[in-house]
Amino acid sequence: MKSYNIAVIPGDGIGPEVIREGMKVLNAISVRSGFKLNFNLYDFGGERYLKTGETLPEGALEELKKYDAIYLGAIGHPDVKPGILERGILLRIRFELDQYINLRPVKLYPGVDCPLKDKGPEDIDFVVVRENTEGLYIGGGGFLKKGTQDEVAIQESINTRKGVERCIRFAYEYCRKRNKMKKLTLCGKTNVLTFAFDLWERTFYEVAKEYPDIKADYAHVDAITMWFVKNPEWFDVIVTDNMFGDIITDLGAMIQGGMGIAAGGNINPQGVSMFEPIGGSAPKYAGKNVINPLAAICAGGMMLEYLGEEKPAYLLERAVMEVTGKYIKSLSAGQMGYSTSEVGDLVAKFVTQFSIGVTQKL
Numbered sequence: 044m045k046s047y048n049i050a051v052i053p054g055d056g057i058g059p060e061v062i063r064e065g066m067k068v069l070n071a072i073s074v075r076s077g078f079k080l081n082f083n084l085y086d087f088g089g090e091r092y093l094k095t096g097e098t099l100p101e102g103a104l105e106e107l108k109k110y111d112a113i114y115l116g117a118i119g120h121p122d123v124k125p126g127i128l129e130r131g132i133l134l135r136i137r138f139e140l141d142q143y144i145n146l147r148p149v150k151l152y153p154g155v156d157c158p159l160k161d162k163g164p165e166d167i168d169f170v171v172v173r174e175n176t177e178g179l180y181i182g183g184g185g186f187l188k189k190g191t192q193d194e195v196a197i198q199e200s201i202n203t204r205k206g207v208e209r210c211i212r213f214a215y216e217y218c219r220k221r222n223k224m225k226k227l228t229l230c231g232k233t234n235v236l237t238f239a240f241d242l243w244e245r246t247f248y249e250v251a252k253e254y255p256d257i258k259a260d261y262a263h264v265d266a267i268t269m270w271f272v273k274n275p276e277w278f279d280v281i282v283t284d285n286m287f288g289d290i291i292t293d294l295g296a297m298i299q300g301g302m303g304i305a306a307g308g309n310i311n312p313q314g315v316s317m318f319e320p321i322g323g324s325a326p327k328y329a330g331k332n333v334i335n336p337l338a339a340i341c342a343g344g345m346m347l348e349y350l351g352e353e354k355p356a357y358l359l360e361r362a363v364m365e366v367t368g369k370y371i372k373s374l375s376a377g378q379m380g381y382s383t384s385e386v387g388d389l390v391a392k393f394v395t396q397f398s399i400g401v402t403q404k405l
């Protein structure tokens with residue numbers, strides 16, 4: 044029997060609760076589909092940091108590299124200064140495992156309330172390919188005369204030809220494989236960021252020549268935020284840098300119904316990838332069994348797809364759609380009409396019942 048070794052980092056706040064439901068669903072689907080998932084838990088996160096002063100212990104990254112995938116809950120603790128855990132755990136894994144793609148689908152499922160007037164599931168179905176190892180996130184820059192009236196703060200955006208090109212290539216390939224509108228939009232700011240996005244734009248149109256079947260399209264980031272609200276149906280696949288990708292995917296999450304459903308994958312196509320719900324640790328809901336686990340469950344589905352278990356991944360998505368379409372009242376914490384664990388039970392039940400006949404992605 045095929046088996047996969049998964050490192051699980053439940054993390055902080057609601058992380059452990061939603062990851063538990065994700066593992067429940069993944070276990071159910073693996074039994075039905077005939078493969079095995081070996082989960083190995085790691086306690087990285089705020090609690091461990093407060094006890095030991097350590098974000099990632101010595102050797103942790105080397106150990107993580109040996110797994111087939113990593114399944115992450117949430118990182119962020121109210122008693123830890125912002126930045127320490129994010130940089131020390133989340134960004135460190137993304138960077139050091141060279142997970143250079145952050146893949147974030149924006150898809151409105153049936154039954155989910157959309158804040159946009161007159162828009163439905165047929166209008167909102169696109170994917171953002173966010174560069175995940177460069178740009179403003181590398182921590183380049185520094186202070187001069189810190190704390191004085193003459194203070195200077197510099198934060199540099201690093202964009203390498205190699206980094207930009209591999210991200211853009213991934214996006215073209217993904218768009219081709221997705222086979223929907225076959226349109227790839229570069230989200231940039233070529234009118235102001237005339238160095239960084241000059242490189243992005245040149246690379247984008249150069250690589251476009253190798254993909255005559257894909258329509259290469261461009262939009263400025265500010266305009267993109269406008270179109271997400273006004274005409275989300277225009278988009279198929281969007282490629283962008285780290286910072287813009289971070290910002291537009293929160294807006295994307297809102298138009299697909301909120302953080303309760305938004306999942307993402309930190310992908311290294313040649314290495315170990317990490318899958319996570321994109322909402323934070325939501326400490327005020329921690330331990331209450333009220334948070335929505337669907338984002339974590341969907342992240343588990345993305346993980347299956349990347350492990351090559353495509354049919355089980357589609358099945359998981361169908362089961363989620365059944366739950367959003369016919370069961371839960373709202374995606375918001377405490378308003379689902381079900382508890383966190385009951386939502387997990389429902390999805391686990393449907394992945395078991397539905398497993399015959401689902402062979403393709405919707």
Ligand code: IPM
Pocket residue numbers: 129130133134289321
């Ligand atoms: C995300 C988060 C992270 C990011 C933070 C927590 C560092 O907002 O995954 O989108 O900015 O990438």
Ligand code: MN
Pocket residue numbers: 289290293
């Ligand atoms: Mn973000």
